Amino acid sequence: MKILLDSGSGGRASQRLISDVFLRHFDNSILRRMDDAAIFSLQGSVAMSTDGYTVTPLFFPGGSIGTLAVHGTVNDVSMMGARPRYLSCGFIIEEGLEFEILEQVVADMASAANKAGVDIVTGDTKVVPRGACDKMFITTAGVGEVLTDPAPSGHAARPGDAVIVSGAMGDHGLTVMAGRDGLSFAADVASDSAPLNCMVERLLLEVGDIHVLRDPTRGGLATTLNEIVEQSGVGCRIEEAAVPVHDSVRAGCDVLGLDPLYLANEGKLICILPREKAQAALEVMQSCEFGAEAAIIGEILDTGKSRVELRTLMGGTRLLSMLEGAQLPRIC
Numbered sequence: 001m002k003i004l005l006d007s008g009s010g011g012r013a014s015q016r017l018i019s020d021v022f023l024r025h026f027d028n029s030i031l032r033r034m035d036d037a038a039i040f041s042l043q044g045s046v047a048m049s050t051d052g053y054t055v056t057p058l059f060f061p062g063g064s065i066g067t068l069a070v071h072g073t074v075n076d077v078s079m080m081g082a083r084p085r086y087l088s089c090g091f092i093i094e095e096g097l098e099f100e101i102l103e104q105v106v107a108d109m110a111s112a113a114n115k116a117g118v119d120i121v122t123g124d125t126k127v128v129p130r131g132a133c134d135k136m137f138i139t140t141a142g143v144g145e146v147l148t149d150p151a152p153s154g155h156a157a158r159p160g161d162a163v164i165v166s167g168a169m170g171d172h173g174l175t176v177m178a179g180r181d182g183l184s185f186a187a188d189v190a191s192d193s194a195p196l197n198c199m200v201e202r203l204l205l206e207v208g209d210i211h212v213l214r215d216p217t218r219g220g221l222a223t224t225l226n227e228i229v230e231q232s233g234v235g236c237r238i239e240e241a242a243v244p245v246h247d248s249v250r251a252g253c254d255v256l257g258l259d260p261l262y263l264a265n266e267g268k269l270i271c272i273l274p275r276e277k278a279q280a281a282l283e284v285m286q287s288c289e290f291g292a293e294a295a296i297i298g299e300i301l302d303t304g305k306s307r308v309e310l311r312t313l314m315g316g317t318r319l320l321s322m323l324e325g326a327q328l329p330r331i332c
Contacts (some may be wrong), residue, residue: 194267
């Protein structure tokens with residue numbers, strides 16, 4: 001069974017698709033009303049994020065476009081110091097896509113949303129002619145309740161702050177590339193796609209005074225740190241020896257001439273906070289499901305220049321610039 005153009009017409013076929021697939025997997029009291037928009041209640045300040053997902057292949061070790069769509073938006077809302085509550089999703093589907101593929105993606109989204117503790121409460125579906133898109137694109141938006149004042153921000157890094165990452169870098173980017181190009185030497189690499197909202201909430205409530213939270217997705221750790229130092233007007237130095245990278249990812253990067261510091265991550269975060277709170281934050285992260293490999297990797301500097309320095313394994317120093325061009329296309 002394949003998706004037909006009729007499934008996006010707004011008529012009987014569309015209603016069947018919505019009820020047989022989306023409502024069956026995403027079912028909740030708000031979505032079940034099937035109104036043109038969702039009505040819900042939130043308290044205090046609200047964080048909102050939106051994103052689009054066009055990854056190829058649709059399924060890969062450790063996840064799928066469906067898990068990415070949920071995790072990416074949940075994590076973006078969380079990085080603002082918020083508790084994600086509700087998501088919307090929009091599907092653009094190529095005519096002829098196998099029905100079973102769509103249903104598996106939707107089931108993956110439902111499972112990811114359930115684990116993250118969020119509800120998908122509204123959405124939209126469009127079917128486009130063959131060749132108008134590559135199988136399936138998903139857009140999402142998420143809203144959540146801000147838990148702290150002030151909220152973490154890329155503008156809030158301060159000299160003397162510690163820089164912590166919640167785990168190993170580069171897993172997702174290399175996994176997607178391996179799946180797309182059939183790279184057998186990367187068979188033991190899997191995406192790190194995961195929801196980070198529980199970890200973030202514990203950091204905010206148990207440690208506090210979190211200056212910056214950011215998930216290093218496209219462009220990886222190096223690019224994300226460059227974004228932060230430019231926003232905050234500070235410098236940053238990280239220790240190459242302290243940055244966790246799995247041996248399989250490092251080996252794959254060596255073969256392909258890639259740098260794991262520029263590879264995408266979908267289940268990791270950067271936490272920047274006062275040095276005196278770094279150990280407490282590290283212990284919280286390491287006790288969380290997705291933070292066992294968390295590590296303190298560097299510090300924020302008052303250099304007068306917004307730049308990121310890497311102290312290499314050989315004891316030298318080199319600048320990490322922002323990613324130029326596209327190292328890995330279609331990774332999210």
